[in-house]
């Protein structure tokens with residue numbers, strides 16, 4: 001039984017606007033909500049839209065709390081390619097969210113288990129994620145949950161596949177600089193969110209979008225688990241459904 005709501009938009013900008021509507025509605029109904037955020041190029045139009053809407057007085061982030069999906073292992077928060085830095089530059093520095101209300105896994109954690117446990121506890125203490133934003137990797141990864149023989153439950157360390165390192169090398173000077181590991185919320189952490197919004201754009205994502213929502217639920221396509229979540233909205237552009 002497919003509970004997934006699929007919304008087709010014209011282009012990445014429209015995907016961003018429709019996704020922003022979901023955030024705006026949540027923040028209006030619950031000003032101190034908890035949002036789960038994602039990195040990658042797909043959420044950028046959404047982040048630009050959220051910044052504009054706060055400037056226009058339509059949203060207020062002062063009480064919002066946010067938890068990011070993942071971080072590269074070994075990168076300091078101010079490293080140019082760290083996901084903490086990405087979030088600062090593309091969203092947090094431009095909205096009224098309080099720094100202490102934003103969490104991203106600590107890429108430099110020495111005690112990995114303690115850091116991962118602490119991350120889960122923090123989200124739990126906040127009352128859980130109300131709205132989790134997701135992008136999708138070409139192999140179906142969500143956060144950095146790569147294809148495996150099982151669905152990892154909690155926040156954990158993961159080795160990055162060559163496909164993911166290849167895809168992400170565009171942000172680094174060379175492939176050798178792309179970290180080989182990361183910390184990511186687990187599939188269980190993601191599935192615990194009350195509502196999930198996935199954004200997907202571009203022709204190169206058409207195949208994996210189709211497999212994720214019209215194929216079998218399998219840990220070999222991590223995003224396919226979303227078929228089991230009761231409240232998922234996938235917003236994609238025309239290019240990303242070029243199987244039609």
Ligand code: GLP
Nearest residue numbers: 039040041042135136137143144
């Ligand atoms: C990274 C992130 C994912 C993201 C994916 C796709 O691997 N860890 O959270 O969804 O990239 O990124 P893009 O939107 O740039 O295609």
